[in-house]
Amino acid sequence: MKNENKGEKGFDAIALGLFASRLESVCDEMGAVLRNAAFSPNIRDRLDYSCAIFDARGELGAQAAHIPVHLGSMAYAMGDIVDRLSWQAGDQVILNDPYLGGTHLPDITLIAPVFAGETLMGFVVNRAHHADIGADTPGSMPVSSSLEEEGMVIEPVHLVRAGERDHEVWNGILAATRNPRAAEGDLTAQLSANRAGRQRLQALIEEQGTAVFSAGMEALNAYGERLARSVLEKIPDGSYTFTDWLDDDGQGQERIPIQARVTVRQGHIEVDFTGTAEQVSGNVNCPLSVAAAGVYYVFRCLMPPQTPACAGVFRNISLHAPAGCLVNARFPAAVAAGNVETSTRVVDVIMGALAQAIPDRMAAASHGSMNNLAMGSAAPGDSWDYYETMGGGMGASRETAGLSAVQTHMTNTLNTPVEVLEQQYPLRIRRYQVRRGSGGAGKHSGGDGLVRELGFLADAEISLLTERRLLAPWGLAGGRNGLCGRNLLNGEALPPKCHRRVKAGDVLTIETPGGGGWGHTDREKD
Known part of the structure; x- marks a missing residue:
C-alpha cells in the first residue's frame, strides 16, 4: 500500500x-x-x-x-x-x-x-x-x-x-x-x-x-x-462557445472574429478555435503556441497559488485550431501584433466561454490591449529605438472592482520611469495620469485606463499597434462596458494601428481603455 x-x-x-x-x-x-x-x-x-x-x-x-x-x-x-x-x-x-x-x-x-x-x-x-x-x-x-x-x-x-x-x-x-x-x-x-x-x-x-x-x-x-485536475473537475461538464472580435488588422479589415468552443468532460478540457477568422493581411495573426499561452493562462488563474509552474499542470488541456486561421497562421503571415494583441483577445474569449460555466469565478473583460507604441529616429546617423506597452483598466469581478492603470493578463511588464525615458530619448512626458471614468459601471466598477502624453523634441517615426479602440471591453453579469481607448496626434484621432512621421513639437496622446464592470448597479436593481 x-x-x-x-x-x-x-x-x-x-x-x-x-x-x-x-x-x-x-x-x-x-x-x-x-x-x-x-x-x-x-x-x-x-x-x-x-x-x-x-x-x-x-x-x-x-x-x-x-x-x-x-x-x-x-x-x-x-x-x-x-x-x-x-x-x-x-x-x-x-x-x-x-x-x-x-x-x-x-x-x-x-x-x-x-x-x-x-x-x-x-x-x-x-x-x-x-x-x-x-x-x-x-x-x-x-x-x-x-x-x-x-x-x-x-x-x-x-x-x-x-x-x-x-x-x-x-x-x-x-x-x-x-x-x-x-x-x-x-x-x-x-x-x-x-x-x-x-x-x-x-x-x-x-x-x-x-x-x-x-x-x-x-x-x-x-x-x-x-492539483490541476482537482480544479478542472469542478467546472461543470458541457460545451461553452464564445466569440469576440479584434478591431482591425491595420490593412483595412475590421471586426475580425475569434471564436472558441470550450468542452469540459470530467476535468479534461478541449479548446477548439473552429469558427475563428482565416489569417489576415495585417499582423494580428499568431502561431498556435501564442494562442496556447492565452488558453493556459486562463486555466492557471483558476488554480491555487501553490500550483507549480510545470508541464503537468496543462496535460489535461488540449487545443485545436484549423491550419491557416488567425490563431494558427501559416508562414509567412505577419505576426508582430499577434503576440501582444491577439493573445490578449484569446484570453477574453476563453474567459467569456467559462463565464457560462462558472460565472462567479470569471471577471469582466480588461482593457484588452498592450497599447503598443514603437518609435525612433527619423534622421539617419542619429539612431535610437524605443518600444513600450501601456496599462489600462482591469475588469471587475463578483468579489471586487477592477484595478486602474495596470498591465493585465498576457503581459507583466512595468512602465519605463519618466526620468529614464527623458534621459535616454528626445522625448518629454507631458501628462501621465489615470483616465477617470473610463471603467464600466456596475455593482463593482471596472478599473480606469490611463492617459500618457508624449512630446517630441526631434523628428521621429512612430508605430501604434492597439486594440479596443473600436470595440469596447465587455461587462459581465449586467455590468457596463469599459470605454474604448483613443490615439491622438496633435489632437487628431489616429487609427488603432498606424505608422506616422512626427516632427519636433508634435504631441502624441494615448488614452487606454477601461475595464468592464460586473453586476447591476443598485440603481438598476431598483
Whole structure:
C-alpha cells in the first residue's frame, strides 16, 4: 500500500515543495542577472523578459513570475525545438522564428542545455524583447503585412557551440540592427543569464544526484497534474462557445472574429478555435503556441497559488485550431501584433466561454490591449529605438472592482520611469495620469485606463499597434462596458494601428481603455 505521507515518487510534501522552490530560485536568479546586465530600458526597466527551466524532453519544469505570453508559448513549443537540434555541453541556441518556436521577431530566445557528465538533464531558457530586430521602421513593431517586413528571422541555430561563439551568426544579428552596441549588450546579458542558470542547476543536480533530480521532476509534474485536475473537475461538464472580435488588422479589415468552443468532460478540457477568422493581411495573426499561452493562462488563474509552474499542470488541456486561421497562421503571415494583441483577445474569449460555466469565478473583460507604441529616429546617423506597452483598466469581478492603470493578463511588464525615458530619448512626458471614468459601471466598477502624453523634441517615426479602440471591453453579469481607448496626434484621432512621421513639437496622446464592470448597479436593481 502506498505511504500517503510520501506523496509523489517518494517525495513527501516538504521535500517536493523545497525542490520546486529551488528550481524557481534558479529562474529568479537568471532574471536578476539578465536585468542587471542588460543595456536597454526595455529589458532593464520595463522587465520585458522571462526565464524558465525545462527537462530533457523539453517539458516545462519551473519558471519565474515573468511574462505569461512568453512562458506559455515556450511551454507549448519547446519539445519541437529540443527534437530539432543536437546538443552538447556549452551550447547556446538562439531563435526568434514564430513558426519554429518563437512568438514574434522582437522576442529573442536563448536556450542552453544542462548536462551531468554525458547525460542531458534539461535546459535553461530566457526570452527577452529587443526594441530593434532590423525592421524598416524604428522599434521593430511595424504595421506589417508579411513576416519579412518585421525584421530579421532567426531560425533555431547555435550561437555558441561547445563554449565557442559562432561569430558569423553573432555578427549577422548585430549587423541587422540600428544600434549594434545596444543589441550586443542585451544579447550578452541573455547569454550570461543562461550561464548563471546552468551553473546553479548543475550544482543542484550534483548535490542531489541525477536519479533523485529526475525523480523530482517527474514528481513535480505528477503533483501539478493532480492539483490541476482537482480544479478542472469542478467546472461543470458541457460545451461553452464564445466569440469576440479584434478591431482591425491595420490593412483595412475590421471586426475580425475569434471564436472558441470550450468542452469540459470530467476535468479534461478541449479548446477548439473552429469558427475563428482565416489569417489576415495585417499582423494580428499568431502561431498556435501564442494562442496556447492565452488558453493556459486562463486555466492557471483558476488554480491555487501553490500550483507549480510545470508541464503537468496543462496535460489535461488540449487545443485545436484549423491550419491557416488567425490563431494558427501559416508562414509567412505577419505576426508582430499577434503576440501582444491577439493573445490578449484569446484570453477574453476563453474567459467569456467559462463565464457560462462558472460565472462567479470569471471577471469582466480588461482593457484588452498592450497599447503598443514603437518609435525612433527619423534622421539617419542619429539612431535610437524605443518600444513600450501601456496599462489600462482591469475588469471587475463578483468579489471586487477592477484595478486602474495596470498591465493585465498576457503581459507583466512595468512602465519605463519618466526620468529614464527623458534621459535616454528626445522625448518629454507631458501628462501621465489615470483616465477617470473610463471603467464600466456596475455593482463593482471596472478599473480606469490611463492617459500618457508624449512630446517630441526631434523628428521621429512612430508605430501604434492597439486594440479596443473600436470595440469596447465587455461587462459581465449586467455590468457596463469599459470605454474604448483613443490615439491622438496633435489632437487628431489616429487609427488603432498606424505608422506616422512626427516632427519636433508634435504631441502624441494615448488614452487606454477601461475595464468592464460586473453586476447591476443598485440603481438598476431598483
